Amino acid sequence: MDLKTRGKNKKIHHGVQQGSESEVDGKGKFAVNSGRKRKRIFADQHVDGKLSYNTKSKDLSKKGIKQMKDDTVKRKNSKGPARSIWVSGRMNNATSKKKHPSFDGIGATESAKEPSCKRSNRSKEEGKLDAGKYDLSKKQSKSKSDSSKRLVQSQTNHPKVPHSKPSKKTFQNKQSVADDNAEVDGQPKKKKRVIRLDPHDISNKRLDDGTVSGERVEEKKKEFEKDAEMSKNAQFRAIEPSPSMLSFVEDNFLGRRRLIELKRAGYNIELSAPLDNIPFSTSSERERIEENIFRNKLTFFASAKVSSSFPPPDLPEIAFAGRSNVGKSSLLNALTRQWGVARTSDKPGLTQTINFFKLGSKVCLVDLPGYGFAYAKEEVKDAWEELVKEYVSTRVGLKRVCLLIDTKWGMKPRDHELIDLMERYQTKYQIVLTKTDVVFPIDVARRATQIEESLKENKSIVQPVMMVSSKSGAGIRSLRTVLSKVARLVKL
Numbered sequence: 424m425d426l427k428t429r430g431k432n433k434k435i436h437h438g439v440q441q442g443s444e445s446e447v448d449g450k451g452k453f454a455v456n457s458g459r460k461r462k463r464i465f466a467d468q469h470v471d472g473k474l475s476y477n478t479k480s481k482d483l484s485k486k487g488i489k490q491m492k493d494d495t496v497k498r499k500n501s502k503g504p505a506r507s508i509w510v511s512g513r514m515n516n517a518t519s520k521k522k523h524p525s526f527d528g529i530g531a532t533e534s535a536k537e538p539s540c541k542r543s544n545r546s547k548e549e550g551k552l553d554a555g556k557y558d559l560s561k562k563q564s565k566s567k568s569d570s571s572k573r574l575v576q577s578q579t580n581h582p583k584v585p586h587s588k589p590s591k592k593t594f595q596n597k598q599s600v601a602d603d604n605a606e607v608d609g610q611p612k613k614k615k616r617v618i619r620l621d622p623h624d625i626s627n628k629r630l631d632d633g634t635v636s637g638e639r640v641e642e643k644k645k646e647f648e649k650d651a652e653m654s655k656n657a658q659f660r661a662i663e664p665s666p667s668m669l670s671f672v673e674d675n676f677l678g679r680r681r682l683i684e685l686k687r688a689g690y691n692i693e694l695s696a697p698l699d700n701i702p703f704s705t706s707s708e709r710e711r712i713e714e715n716i717f718r719n720k721l722t723f724f725a726s727a728k729v730s731s732s733f734p735p736p737d738l739p740e741i742a743f744a745g746r747s748n749v750g751k752s753s754l755l756n757a758l759t760r761q762w763g764v765a766r767t768s769d770k771p772g773l774t775q776t777i778n779f780f781k782l783g784s785k786v787c788l789v790d791l792p793g794y795g796f797a798y799a800k801e802e803v804k805d806a807w808e809e810l811v812k813e814y815v816s817t818r819v820g821l822k823r824v825c826l827l828i829d830t831k832w833g834m835k836p837r838d839h840e841l842i843d844l845m846e847r848y849q850t851k852y853q854i855v856l857t858k859t860d861v862v863f864p865i866d867v868a869r870r871a872t873q874i875e876e877s878l879k880e881n882k883s884i885v886q887p888v889m890m891v892s893s894k895s896g897a898g899i900r901s902l903r904t905v906l907s908k909v910a911r912l913v914k915l
């Protein structure tokens with residue numbers, strides 16, 4: 424119970440206030456407490472100066488107790504519902520706060536004007552106090568209704584979204600109550616809360632409608648793109664590879680594999696590119712490269728930034744083209760098992776010139792700069808692309824272009840551009856899927872089927888699509904076989 428408030432009330436006028444307290448609590452022992460507090464209060468008032476209630480305090484307190492008893496009896500007789508302590512406490516609090524000024528006006532101020540009040544005046548003053556009491560009870564009831572309003576307000580003030588849109592009238596009521604609140608509590612009006620309640624604020628609507636916001640348009644665009652991408656994925660998953668393709672993938676251990684599976688199959692997983700080996704070998708060492716031509720030493724002998732720097736075409740050339748970071752340089756190393764000769768990096772755009780490597784004295788392997796995404800300036804990338812295009816369209820000794828495609832991402836527009844160019848200049852090219860170790864075996868087969876299908880009308884393409892992984896060594900052997908045939912059959 425709000426004892427603080429009680430004290431305040433008594434400070435103003437003990438008799439009336441006791442009545443109001445008894446109305447709230449309705450307990451006899453309450454009078455004792457009020458008596459104790461009253462003494463302290465009178466002392467305060469005396470210090471304030473101008474009140475001399477000490478002489479009549481006993482009478483007034485008696486009157487107050489009597490009044491309280493009467494009220495208690497009345498309450499017992501009345502069948503009204505008992506008010507909850509919390510509610511009455513709040514109401515009492517509100518009452519006390521609101522009653523202060525009016526009460527001062529009637530009781531304290533009047534008394535101050537007449538500091539030497541006599542017994543004859545007492546009745547007059549008591550009459551005034553009664554009038555004050557009547558006034559108080561009237562204001563009290565008003566205050567109670569204010570408090571109950573505030574209770575409702577406090578419930579409605581929660582930042583919950585209302586179920587139905589509140590009418591303008593309701594809003595105004597709420598606003599007035601809020602204003603009332605601000606006045607009663609003597610605190611500055613909280614404007615933010617009022618703004619939140621404003622049903623005419625269209626900021627939320629704007630988000631919901633999607634008509635005004637530019638962000639919404641962007642969101643929709645992204646959703647649309649996502650849908651298109653999803654349908655691409657769905658199309659990809661719908662591809663059914665041929666049984667021969669599936670068996671090739673399985674036989675060569677293409678696609679993502681568990682090391683335990685490879686170990687069981689007889690591969691030495693301690694080696695780099697362990698699948699570039701003969702399965703079920705009794706030796707823990709790697710078998711020799713089966714194609715003689717790839718046993719030769721790989722030596723870098725020229726690099727060119729412009730076509731005028733190209734070395735003379737003395738040897739048949741096999742070039743490796745493709746987007747940046749697709750694994751061109753890594754494939755050169757894996758084919759020859761000479762890791763580190765062609766420099767590799769996980770940062771796209773490492774190879775920035777056309778690099779020529781001799782493989783013995785029979786063939787030349789050419790590492791081309793990548794196109795597409797790379798950490799380089801646009802004009803630099805354009806220059807590389809032009810150089811690559813010039814090389815594949817004009818180079819005399821070029822016998823085969825291995826066009827490398829990342830198995831996970833498939834063909835991109837720049838790949839198609841290069842294909843169109845090679846088709847135009849009748850340059851022989853073969854698609855090589857790289858990084859097969861990062862996708863599932865079924866997806867390797869799907870990607871190969873998809874590309875074969877899309878390019879089956881092309882004239883300069885050499886089938887089949889090759890599938891490799893420089894990391895695991897899967898499919899490397901098959902690619903060696905194909906490329907050594909190219910080297911053997913060439914006539915310069």
Ligand SMILES: Nc1nc2c(ncn2[C@@H]2O[C@H](COP(=O)(O)OP(=O)(O)OP(=O)(O)O)[C@@H](O)[C@H]2O)c(=O)[nH]1
Pocket residue numbers: 745746747748749750751752753754766767768769770771772773774775791792793794857858859860861891892893894895
């Ligand atoms: N998992 C996996 N990673 C690979 C494979 N081949 C290459 N990589 C990695 O891919 C990254 C790029 O390889 P590079 O050989 O430098 O690629 P590139 O096509 O020569 O790149 P640019 O010279 O920038 O055009 C490196 O981090 C390689 O380790 C592969 O078969 N499997």
Ligand SMILES: [Mg+2]
Pocket residue numbers: 751752753766767773774790
């Ligand atoms: Mg490279």
